Amino acid sequence: MKNEIERLPILVVDDDALSREVLALLLENAGYAVKTADSGDAALKQLNAAPDSPPSVVLADLQMPGIAGDTLARELRRICGASTMLLAMSGSVPGAGSADGFNGFLLKPFTMEELSRAIAAHGNDTKALDTSVHDNATVLDQAIYNKLAASMRKERLKQLYDLCLADVEQRMTCMLRSASYSDSVAYRKDAHAIKGSAGMLGAIELQNRAALLEEGGIDANHVASLNELRVACSRLHRILVARNADSGAGSSEEDMRDEHSTEK
Numbered sequence: 001m002k003n004e005i006e007r008l009p010i011l012v013v014d015d016d017a018l019s020r021e022v023l024a025l026l027l028e029n030a031g032y033a034v035k036t037a038d039s040g041d042a043a044l045k046q047l048n049a050a051p052d053s054p055p056s057v058v059l060a061d062l063q064m065p066g067i068a069g070d071t072l073a074r075e076l077r078r079i080c081g082a083s084t085m086l087l088a089m090s091g092s093v094p095g096a097g098s099a100d101g102f103n104g105f106l107l108k109p110f111t112m113e114e115l116s117r118a119i120a121a122h123g124n125d126t127k128a129l130d131t132s133v134h135d136n137a138t139v140l141d142q143a144i145y146n147k148l149a150a151s152m153r154k155e156r157l158k159q160l161y162d163l164c165l166a167d168v169e170q171r172m173t174c175m176l177r178s179a180s181y182s183d184s185v186a187y188r189k190d191a192h193a194i195k196g197s198a199g200m201l202g203a204i205e206l207q208n209r210a211a212l213l214e215e216g217g218i219d220a221n222h223v224a225s226l227n228e229l230r231v232a233c234s235r236l237h238r239i240l241v242a243r244n245a246d247s248g249a250g251s252s253e254e255d256m257r258d259e260h261s262t263e264k
Contacts, residue, residue, distance in 0.1 A: 009033040013043040013060040018167050018197040029151040030112040040067035047079045054080035062090040073101025091196040109199030139235050144202025161240050168194050172226050184217045205232040
């Protein structure tokens with residue numbers, strides 16, 4: 001039976017479409033009643049439209065354009081009241097004051113178990129995530145992949161990873177353009193988005209490469225660094241193709257067994 005925390009209504013606020021979709025899917029599969037908003041302004045508009053039924057939890061990304069951070073927290077508290085738990089999330093440790101007004105903070109990527117502990121604590125310090133860099137030879141986190149595979153159909157799982165890879169390719173193009181204009185802010189923002197979405201899907205090598213690009217910003221070797229990111233994409237793609245092939249073979253064997261049993 002689902003516990004009370006898992007049935008709580010929760011509002012996810014994140015400007016990155018892929019991260020928002022993946023997180024919403026994970027939360028729904030964990031038993032939460034999920035609504036989403038693509039910005040702080042959209043979240044406030046949504047909440048103002050139904051002031052008598054605020055969510056039990058608001059999970060908001062700290063690094064969004066428009067209203068965000070402590071300003072968003074104050075507005076959320078004004079509308080939702082003291083009974084709603086406000087949790088901030090980000091792919092980076094927040095700067096001084098940016099998470100003020102929130103009850104807690106979660107470092108992306110986080111598990112549903114860590115979210116449940118944060119909700120149960122309601123304002124107490126959440127368990128810190130292990131933020132050490134993984135071995136770059138590790139392309140895909142098997143545990144995260146297996147959890148996703150167990151929670152959705154194969155076609156949906158493939159779609160999520162395809163969306164992630166397509167998003168990375170698009171953002172790498174934007175990062176090359178940002179580098180040509182010496183726009184470090186935009187460059188780091190795209191790297192941050194890649195890090196977050198890759199982490200949610202267990203794409204460890206992509207996550208680590210993007211984290212290095214976000215931290216280092218534009219440097220003399222940025223073209224080579226982006227090429228390494230592209231190679232990481234290719235490695236992940238090959239692994240996913242192989243897994244899909246194995247899965248298809250397994251299904252075919254099961255079909256053959258079923259057909260054989262029917263003939264008997």
